[in-house]
Amino acid sequence: MKLSKLFVPTQKEDPADAVVASHKLSIRAGLFRLLTSGVYSVLPLGLIIKNKVEKIIREEMNAIGGNEFLLPALSPNELWNETGRLEDFGDIIFRIKNRELVLAPTHEEVFTSISRNYITSYKQMPQMWYQIQTKFRNESRPKSGVLRGRQFTMKDAYSFDSTWEGLDASYELQEKAYRKIFTRCGLNFFVVSASSGAMGGTKSEEFMVESDAGEDIVVISEDGKYSSNLEVAVSYVDGVSRKGTNLAYEEFHTPAIKSIEELAGFLNITDKSRLAKSRVFVIPAKTEEGKDKYLLTLVCGDDEVNETKLQSLFGASLRPGHPEELMDITGADAGSIGPIGIKGNVKIIADLRLQDADELVSGANKNDYHIKNIDLKRDVQGIKYCDIRTVKEGELTLDKTSKLRVTKSIEVGHIFKLGTKYSVALGAKFLGKDGKDNPIIMGSYGIGIERIIATHIEQNHDSNGIAWSGEIAPFKVILINITTQSKEITEYCDTLYKELMDKNVDVLYDDRDDLRPGFKFKDADLIGIPYQIIVGEKNFKNGDIEFKVRKTGERSIISKSDLSAKLNELLNA
RNA sequence: CGGGAUGUGGCGCAGUUGGUAGCGCACCUCGCUUGGGACGAGGGGGCCGCUGGUUCGAGUCCAGUCAUCCCGACCA
Numbered sequence: 011m012k013l014s015k016l017f018v019p020t021q022k023e024d025p026a027d028a029v030v031a032s033h034k035l036s037i038r039a040g041l042f043r044l045l046t047s048g049v050y051s052v053l054p055l056g057l058i059i060k061n062k063v064e065k066i067i068r069e070e071m072n073a074i075g076g077n078e079f080l081l082p083a084l085s086p087n088e089l090w091n092e093t094g095r096l097e098d099f100g101d102i103i104f105r106i107k108n109r110e111l112v113l114a115p116t117h118e119e120v121f122t123s124i125s126r127n128y129i130t131s132y133k134q135m136p137q138m139w140y141q142i143q144t145k146f147r148n149e150s151r152p153k154s155g156v157l158r159g160r161q162f163t164m165k166d167a168y169s170f171d172s173t174w175e176g177l178d179a180s181y182e183l184q185e186k187a188y189r190k191i192f193t194r195c196g197l198n199f200f201v202v203s204a205s206s207g208a209m210g211g212t213k214s215e216e217f218m219v220e221s222d223a224g225e226d227i228v229v230i231s232e233d234g235k236y237s238s239n240l241e242v243a244v245s246y247v248d249g250v251s252r253k254g255t256n257l258a259y260e261e262f263h264t265p266a267i268k269s270i271e272e273l274a275g276f277l278n279i280t281d282k283s284r285l286a287k288s289r290v291f292v293i294p295a296k297t298e299e300g301k302d303k304y305l306l307t308l309v310c311g312d313d314e315v316n317e318t319k320l321q322s323l324f325g326a327s328l329r330p331g332h333p334e335e336l337m338d339i340t341g342a343d344a345g346s347i348g349p350i351g352i353k354g355n356v357k358i359i360a361d362l363r364l365q366d367a368d369e370l371v372s373g374a375n376k377n378d379y380h381i382k383n384i385d386l387k388r389d390v391q392g393i394k395y396c397d398i399r400t401v402k403e404g405e406l407t408l409d410k411t412s413k414l415r416v417t418k419s420i421e422v423g424h425i426f427k428l429g430t431k432y433s434v435a436l437g438a439k440f441l442g443k444d445g446k447d448n449p450i451i452m453g454s455y456g457i458g459i460e461r462i463i464a465t466h467i468e469q470n471h472d473s474n475g476i477a478w479s480g481e482i483a484p485f486k487v488i489l490i491n492i493t494t495q496s497k498e499i500t501e502y503c504d505t506l507y508k509e510l511m512d513k514n515v516d517v518l519y520d521d522r523d524d525l526r527p528g529f530k531f532k533d534a535d536l537i538g539i540p541y542q543i544i545v546g547e548k549n550f551k552n553g554d555i556e557f558k559v560r561k562t563g564e565r566s567i568i569s570k571s572d573l574s575a576k577l578n579e580l581l582n583a
Numbered sequence: 584c585g586g587g588a589u590g591u592g593g594c595g596c597a598g599u600u601g602g603u604a605g606c607g608c609a610c611c612u613c614g615c616u617u618g619g620g621a622c623g624a625g626g627g628g629g630c631c632g633c634u635g636g637u638u639c640g641a642g643u644c645c646a647g648u649c650a651u652c653c654c655g656a657c658c659a
Contacts, residue, residue: 040625547618
């Protein structure tokens with residue numbers, strides 16, 4: 011490809027509204043252009059990269075027996091009502107105003123609806139279906155360029171099995187394919203166990219790329235053996251010891267004391283673990299006539315309750331109580347709530363660290379009062395203990411062998427064992443060997459295409475621009491003619507370009523006239539093609555050309571006759 | 584959805600007490616230059632987000648509205 015013919019609108023200055031590096035650089039290098047918030051046009055150079063990513067994905071999906079589909083973005087409301095997800099998704103789903111249609115945010119429903127018509131026997135399974143297609147999600151706050159957009163490209167795959175062992179095997183195939191895909195895309199990634207969230211299902215894992223631009227918080231052990239999304243992470247922490255003094259509990263006045271910090275200050279103590287932090291959650295009734303249920307959670311004062319863990323215990327619809335509800339439910343406002351003397355029917359759940367703990371301090375369910383010497387074993391009937399706390403930096407893994415680190419990362423892929431949630435809801439059944447109906451057992455597997463590009467840039471850039479690595483570089487080599495006014499040099503470059511093309515070297519030729527050398531160097535560094543062949547008067551008159559590695563900045567002056575060998579060495583490495 | 588900010592040529596920005604809109608980059612022409620985003624001269628391009636109000640007069644003041652960005656909430 012000749013750069014004079016390729017439309018690459020590079021720009022010198024960062025766009026004013028960009029914050030993260032990949033956003034700034036992808037705009038400056040002419041990969042994408044914003045159309046409206048969260049919606050990007052892909053420009054020619056960006057499309058070359060995107061196509062390379064998709065090619066890798068297709069190869070790896072096909073290698074595990076994947077069948078490529080292309081499903082519509084439009085789908086009927088009716089189908090989404092069968093699984094109840096039209097309501098579950100809420101505002102995230104784009105709705106068409108003048109038809110009963112939505113723009114699909116994901117495709118479990120549509121793929122399952124196909125399977126229910128065509129997969130009728132265990133003999134037809136396993137099946138592995140996938141597509142690379144545009145998804146629409148009405149994000150309330152798009153950000154960071156293509157990292158979080160309202161329209162994006164996703165590879166989504168779905169497995170259909172007749173047995174649970176079959177699902178395990180399909181899931182494992184996808185997991186291995188994902189590792190290959192992200193490795194080939196040049197990403198430094200890791201896998202974490204994750205919450206299944208509204209997707210449902212039994213097991214899920216996320217493929218993560220560590221980055222400050224990320225929105226997910228993950229926990230990784232120093233030895234690399236444990237990694238988990240913070241939402242579901244577990245750790246080893248000492249519990250609160252039982253003192254056994256059997257002191258009677260006692261209410262005391264704590265004027266205007268609301269937070270644990272204020273309470274610790276008031277009591278003049280630094281160890282907050284015995285200050286039991288209370289929070290109230292609501293489990294909304296499933297029917298109009300039903301009654302909401304209430305939950306009081308207790309964690310140590312130096313811990314935070316983990317809402318995702320609560321949701322997996324009590325259902326995804328669980329939500330924190332609104333401030334105005336708390337007085338009705340407990341008799342006090344936030345900051346004065348506790349397990350003793352709570353009115354009404356409130357279930358009490360305490361974190362495992364508080365198992366049978368005594369001499370605790372907590373709210374008195376009366377504003378401006380707390381109670382001390384609470385003994386959970388003695389004073390709180392019907393209390394249950396569960397792991398409901400959020401892991402913190404520096405804690406140990408459960409087996410106490412390694413320290414945990416908490417860091418931000420970007421989710422580039424997510425795989426789920428869905429089980430039968432969708433097949434049951436949509437009636438996708440098959441006949442087993444025994445002649446009986448069974449729901450198809452499903453998995454779903456997603457990759458964000460633009461996120462691969464953006465995270466690659468996050469991990470591979472410097473102050474001069476992008477430095478692509480691996481297979482997704484738009485070109486492997488850029489041939490730069492910096493002395494276009496010399497006929498001899500231009501003829502040499504033209505010939506070299508043809509030779510490289512003939513040898514199937516993926517080359518971009520900067521043949522642009524009337525540009526000074528500095529301009530071309532800056533453009534080449536910004537676009538970030540891995541290898542630069544620089545041909546200019548200075549070296550050419552000695553029969554030499556310059557060779558530069560973008561990532562390291564390493565330059566070498568080599569004889570024209572040695573170029574071929576040099577390229578072979580690098581491109582076949 | 585809550586909080587904060589910003590809308591002025593393609594991009595980045597300035598615009599004072601209200602008095603007919605400017606700079607840098609980019610673009611066009613000519614000259615000169617050619618190894619790290621040159622230089623000189625000349626030139627083209629703007630409903631100052633939109634609507635209404637105050638005023639003799641609004642980019643500037645007021646009200647509303649729309650859009651965009653940041654922080655938070657939410658997020659298969």
